[in-house]
Amino acid sequence: MEKNKYKIALLSDLADGMHNLLKSSVSLAKMVDAEIEVFNVRKPTDIIGKDNQLSAIRTINHEYIVTDKRMKNILAPFSEDYGVPIRYSSTFGNVKTEIARYLDDNTPDILVLGRRKTKPFNTVDDRIINFVLSIFKGSVMIVSEENGLKPNMKIGIGTLNCSDESLSSSFPEALFAHTNSPLKSFSIVNGPTTQPQSHEFLGKKTVDYIFDYNDNTMKKLPIYLSKSKVDLLFVERKKKEKQSTSTPSNIYDMVKKIDINLMIAGEQNLLRNYQSKLDIA
DSSP states (O other): OOOOOEEEEEEEOOOTTHHHHHHHHHHHHHHHTEEEEEEEEEOTHHHHTTOOHHHHHHHHHHHHHHHHHHHHHHHHHHHHHHTOOEEEEEEESOHHHHHHHHHHHHOOSEEEEEOOOOOSSOOHHHHHHHHHHHHOOSEEEEEOSSOOOOTTOOBOEEEESOOHHHHHHHSOHHHHTTBSSOEEEEEEESSOOOOOEEEEETTEEEEEEEEEOSHHHHHHHHHHHHHTTOSEEEEOOOSOTTSTTTSHHHHHHHHTTSSSEEEEOOSSOOOOOOOOOOOOO
8 A cells, every 4th residue: 555645637638738737737746745647638529520430430549549659758758757656548528528527537636727828708728627616626726828837846825815724624734835935815805904914824924915805906916916926826615606706717717817827725635545556657
């Protein structure tokens, strides 16, 4: 029986940002002592076009072989360079259906997804992210396209409308030990604001910033985060969804334009006991 580890699942379509996602996943895995599995899912129509049934089957079978080789070539160097076990799986089908099936079968603790630059209308990335947030109760890290986490580097950690209880129950203390500065706690409330105050969380100094909820605050939030040098921003899943800023999807919508890595805390500590035997890619 090996040491209990968190399980990180990276959802991927092997697009150009794959290396950035892998670096961020490896960085997180090294901080919390986790294992990584890359789950690649694509729609059959992305590769078979208008082929007849027999030709389509041949094309998909060939694509499985090509994808397997490509994933090995991408993942093996990361596993070797950083000493993090990585395994992978791949499938073709309806993306949402296959993601839901994967989550049921594998029960990861943390999901990692990527996000491309925001477009005027909802992108496929946004629809998939909001779908995952609606069905997955663990923690979800959404990686910035250009400013992902870097392995073996300290990071600036901030929180947005998070309670100490939600953070301490969802993540190991080791994660917060890797901050390179005091934790920054941002609270947006309906009521009078106060000056920044300090307290401690898990032995780390925390500076609290409290803002009144209005359009001006929301517009300036990216500036506050940038000046505070926050690399990873935590938001909490609230049970009282009557508050528009509290549901996971609305929080994501609120901060998705910010070029920052976002971590949506899980509803509870999902660490489980299990025997782990991962295949290194």
